[in-house]
Amino acid sequence: TPLLVAASLELGERSVFGRLSARGGLAPLTLSDGFAVGGLFTVGARIEYRIDEIIALGLGVDALFLIGQYGRSDLAPILTLTIRPSS
Numbered sequence: 001t002p003l004l005v006a007a008s009l010e011l012g013e014r015s016v017f018g019r020l021s022a023r024g025g026l027a028p029l030t031l032s033d034g035f036a037v038g039g040l041f042t043v044g045a046r047i048e049y050r051i052d053e054i055i056a057l058g059l060g061v062d063a064l065f066l067i068g069q070y071g072r073s074d075l076a077p078i079l080t081l082t083i084r085p086s087s
Helices: none
Strands: 003-011 016-031 034-050 055-067 072-083
Antiparallel strands (some): 003 016
16 A cells, blocks of 8 residues: 555535545555565546535546656546535
8 A cells, every 4th residue: 555645626616626636655666576666656637516515526547657667557446426514
């Protein structure tokens, strides 16, 4: 399980809005000859539809970058269900 610091920016306050996010930190790796640690950085974009004040559905994509000796990059599609407790 990676240990990441995250930040996001929400754009818009209507029923359809966008969200940009970035995360960075460390990711443990399991290899055939032992363990290693790599840097992990992700950036993502998502469009969400707010069903009501508590529930939203989202669709987006994240780009993941593993940095270090075993570096690689991936794109991950995202489908989200967000539940925000009313305050």
